[in-house]
Amino acid sequence: MDKILKVIEICKKYKNAKVFANDHISFTIESGEILGLLGPNGAGKTTLVRQVSGNLLPTSGSILINNKNILTEKTIITSTISSMPQHVFGQRFLSCYEFVTRTGMLRGLSSKTAALQANWLLDIFSFQDQRKKLIWAMSGGEQRLTSFIATIIGFRRHIILDEPTNDLDPANRKTLWDLLKYLKEKLGLSILLVTHNTYEAEAAVDRVVIISEGKVLTEGSIAQLIDNSNLQTGFELKFTDDHIPSAEVLGLQNLEKLDRNRFFYSCARQEGADLLQRISAIDKKAIIEEFYYKKPSLSDIYLEAVKAGNNANN
């Protein structure tokens, strides 16, 4: 597979630190793929992406793009990677449009193409009315969106995004996810996405790598991780407050109590109708207020992986 980014056994230990911020981390991102990098605060995610985007030197290990080591061939980074900065400081006196087009030109676009791409991106986010606004005068969300658009312009093969949806309103968040999916499908861009928003990421990512305390806990597609986990599919039920279900209902095998009147029944999706009939047969007074099928989410996988990682370390 060409246009591939490989992170191989990366270790990073900061000066005077006792532990590694990244400890033998390896993964690959292929062309046309969105890889979610998840982990608790302080897990080493930002340290990792800052090494991939050329801001930090790894203590050991290598990062390859098309089998070329970015540590020795420095032009690889500037010609293939685009990374979203957390702050726009040096350019704060530029307008949104100036910042985006100049970033495109610094990536090698002609002024004409930079203008066309900038306008296309600003149109998508309905952001043209802010094009003349100076960055320092923008709200946090507007600055974030401007920074994201400046990251996308030039359509680099590998895009690195660290918490791109922070501070964005729901409409812009949706557009952002739609755009990322479009760019990976139509242009074959690969995207390394650091986020805490597992609910939004679930719909966008192809694979995830979950790290904690600098180490990879698990990786794979969401379906693979569900298959490999102890998480179960089933139905969540909520009984009305005015009737406590009978002991027979509460004694059903596979029924787990979540709180006072909320339960989870582990079973396959097609067993749902049977479950309802069984409960009404056992306890005719029991009234089910809510009943829905639930399968493990990326959030469940993440929580289970981190919990298992913590238990292993303790």
Add this chain to the structure above:
Amino acid sequence: MPIIDSLPTSLLSEPEANLNSLKTSIRNQALLILTELSSIRLDWKYTLLIGLVSPVSFLLLLSLFVKGDNEALTYIVSGNMVLTQVTGTMLSLGQEMGVLKEIRGFDYYSTLPISKMNLVIAHVTKATLLSMPSILMIWFLGNKVFYANITLTFSSIIILLLSGYTLSAIGAVIGTRARDAEQASVITQVVNPILTFCSPVFVPENYLPRWLNTISYLFSTRYVAAALRNSMSGTNDPFPIAMVLFFCLISIFLVNKFMDWRV
């Protein structure tokens, strides 16, 4: 609002630019300088005020002690220019680099085909251009108010344009190696008077203790001040000008050699 699917193929059809060509490098440098200069959109009043108040008040104060002494006035005028142009630039560069380091502002540049040297050149160029009103005011006061026999010649202008670069490596190193912006600010403010007052900038070298005068041969401020005094009084001595050029080249070499985005 267009739908995302409408990406025109013309937006992608441009051939890949050679990011390492000289033409691209010059264009990128120009873009960075323009970006740096954009700060005057909001800060120009304060920039002008700070640039004028400090050197002009210093000039007025010192001039009270040396009324009519042309040599002393020449030292004071050229010294103020050094204070504004050389150490002032080093101070602002160190502080800006310190802020960029603290807030991870360098992250924006690391995936672009530019180096820290490009950033240093952009900042020094901005600082040099923005300090010109201050330089002109110092010369005007020295020449027209205190009647110092000095002329702002073409070579003076060239020396002033180059002088900001002579300490750029020191400013850049302080900014990027300091723990944070606050520490960078403190260090630059400590270094600033050492380079200015422990060198024959405001006073002739025979006024300095011998050991201090010897050490000052390592400071670019010594040569910038001498070159300015010579050029403004019509003396032609190529040595200080050559040393100013040498310090410029050394600074560029050090920044290029030792300042990678990766730390």
